[in-house]
Amino acid sequence: MEGYDMLKVLGEGSFGRALLVHHRISDHKYVMKEIRLPMSLSGIENSRKEAVLLAKMKHPNIVAFKESFEADGHLYIVMEYCDNGDLMQKIKLQGGNLFPEDMILHWFVQMCLAVKHIHDKRVLHRDIKSKNVFLTQSGKVKLGDFGSARLLAHPMSYACTYVGTPYYVPPEIWESLPYNNKSDIWSLGCILYELCTLKHPVNSLPSHYSYELHYLIKQMFKRNPQNRPSASTILARGCLTKLVKNCLPSEV
Incomplete structure (x- = not known):
């Protein structure tokens, strides 16, 4: 951790710890993921995959990779610090007050742009959830935590291993089908x-949201994966195209 000062522990999990650190030279704050390296060579290679994938994901709506290094039996991945928490925290702080639709769509479009980018690169995230969507004070939404991500051999490939968080896992994974x-x-x-x-999927949406929002969710929850829209198809919908232009810099 040479060159960094640890400020606090942001979270702990089965992988290790997420730390908020200060980079002395740049005077910037970053998140440093500290991962305990397994004993086996295959396990070590598997742990390194997250850093390799994240380094390739350069996009305004994906948490930016800074560097990675290994020391004392740990892999350290240094990445952008999103200074406004994550969507799960945001939802909890609402205290039952529903978000306005324009705010929901502003966030949703940015998530779709991130997902389109990784899918264009044949990457499955495999653990998309509100806790892995981060916010900045400037209003940017960024997809993070590529610890479960998988690079497919070609666009028509399927994965078979069960990963994910139960509330967000689709039927095909529960049924042990390729996905x-x-x-x-x-x-x-x-x-x-x-x-x-402000809840996990159980009932119908509140009626005051637009037909478009109801329709989008209905399409994304199609039981047959082939009938679900791609991220590109979602972004091409009339209600979202203007928002896309506002969210994405012209050079991307």
Whole structure:
């Protein structure tokens, strides 16, 4: 951790710890993921995959990679610090007060742009949930935590291993069927539902939201993955195209 000062522990999990650190030279804050390296060579290679994938994901709506290094039996991944928490925290802080639709769509479009970017690169995130969507004070939404991500051999490939968080897992994974990037679309639909209701998917949406929002969620929750829209198809919908232009810099 040479060159960094630890400020506080942001979270702990089975992987290790997430730390808020200060980079002395740049005087910037970053998040440092500290991962305990397994004993086996295959396990070590698997742990390194997150850093390799994240380094390739350069996009305004994806948490930016700074560097990675290994020391004392740990892998350290240094990435952008999003200074306004995550969507799960935001939902809890609402105290039952529903978000306005324009705010929901502003966040949702940015999530879709991130998902489109990784799918274009044949990457499945496999753990899209409100806790892994981060916010900045400037209003940016950024997809993070690529610890479960998988690079497919080609666009038509499928994955088979069970991963994910139960509330966000699509039917095909529960049924132990091969799955592709449409599993991420189901999980994205779960977040959209959560933003509209402040709850995990169980009942219908509050009626004051537009037909368009109801329709989007219904499409993303199609039981057959082939019938779910891609991120590109979602972003091409009339109600979202203007928002896309506002969210994305012209050079991306």
